[in-house]
Amino acid sequence: MEYRDYMVRAMGARNAAGEPQVRAFAATTRNLVEEARRIHDQSATATAALGRLLTVGVMMGDMMEEDSDRLTLQIRGSGPVRGLTVTADNQGNVKGYCVNPAADLPPKSPGHLNVGGLVGPGTLTVIRDMGLKEPYAGTVDLRSGEIAEDLAWYFASSEQVPSAVDLGVLVDTDLSVASAGGILLQMMPFAEDGIITRLEQNLSHLPHITTLLGEGDTPEQLLQQAMEGLDVEITGSKPVQYHCNCSRERVEKVLLSLGRRELEGLIAEGKDIELCCEFCGKKYSFTPEEARALLQ
Numbered sequence: 001m002e003y004r005d006y007m008v009r010a011m012g013a014r015n016a017a018g019e020p021q022v023r024a025f026a027a028t029t030r031n032l033v034e035e036a037r038r039i040h041d042q043s044a045t046a047t048a049a050l051g052r053l054l055t056v057g058v059m060m061g062d063m064m065e066e067d068s069d070r071l072t073l074q075i076r077g078s079g080p081v082r083g084l085t086v087t088a089d090n091q092g093n094v095k096g097y098c099v100n101p102a103a104d105l106p107p108k109s110p111g112h113l114n115v116g117g118l119v120g121p122g123t124l125t126v127i128r129d130m131g132l133k134e135p136y137a138g139t140v141d142l143r144s145g146e147i148a149e150d151l152a153w154y155f156a157s158s159e160q161v162p163s164a165v166d167l168g169v170l171v172d173t174d175l176s177v178a179s180a181g182g183i184l185l186q187m188m189p190f191a192e193d194g195i196i197t198r199l200e201q202n203l204s205h206l207p208h209i210t211t212l213l214g215e216g217d218t219p220e221q222l223l224q225q226a227m228e229g230l231d232v233e234i235t236g237s238k239p240v241q242y243h244c245n246c247s248r249e250r251v252e253k254v255l256l257s258l259g260r261r262e263l264e265g266l267i268a269e270g271k272d273i274e275l276c277c278e279f280c281g282k283k284y285s286f287t288p289e290e291a292r293a294l295l296q
């Protein structure tokens with residue numbers, strides 16, 4: 001059977017009144033994490049770092065209501081990778097890049113890539129652009145740079161939503177992605193104390209997520225195991241993919257955002273101006289005449 005990336009959403013842990021106290025997401029993302037690696041030529045540890053952020057990004061994107069809403073996750077760190085950016089919509093499209101994709105560190109132990117070391121101390125910013133004048137943005141300090149822990153901390157401290165997050169990317173010896181996926185569990189405001197602890201315990205007792213996916217477990221099965229002992233109802237699923245929606249019009253805006261002085265300087269050099277999309281690597285070229293026309 002051909003492998004495909006997809007995610008599921010679910011509700012569960014109903015209380016005595018029958019209200020679900022937890023909303024849950026799970027995803028299998030090997031193809032899209034591999035696509036990012038192929039585009040950016042990343043080191044093993046950078047593939048794991050960006051893959052984890054892409055995976056949680058695609059699940060968080062699903063929470064947004066409008067098709068035009070955009071989620072951006074931005075990590076700035078003092079580690080060798082310097083930073084990571086991921087953007088997602090609510091239709092399963094996600095894209096991202098590392099500032100320094102070639103950066104790498106030795107593993108912490110065999111099979112344990114040092115993602116926290118590669119990211120280093122820094123901040124995580126979550127931006128939700130819902131077409132309003134000011135996008136919603138929240139920033140927290142990184143907890144460990146291991147991504148899952150940082151997102152759980154962001155949800156608890158910045159959005160007051162206790163959450164359990166598990167993310168995994170297994171990189172093969174040839175640097176290709178063997179498996180990738182994630183689980184995101186969020187408490188409803190009225191959830192009873194103790195549910196989050198129970199879910200965290202469940203996650204801590206689970207084998208590593210890439211082991212489960214490698215054994216053929218589906219996102220549905222990941223959620224069943226994560227919510228062991230609690231009821232869980234799958235409410236939807238959809239394919240997820242690496243997709244860049246860049247266009248010449250968007251790149252023109254980037255060019256103009258350099259400012260008149262800077263752009264005039266480039267035009268004066270008399271050569272074609274080349275811009276490369278950070279997300280997909282596509283090149284856009286402007287002749288000095290085209291650039292001058294943009295300024296008018």
Ligand SMILES: [Zn+2]
Pocket residue numbers: 244245246277278279280281282
């Ligand atoms: Zn692009």
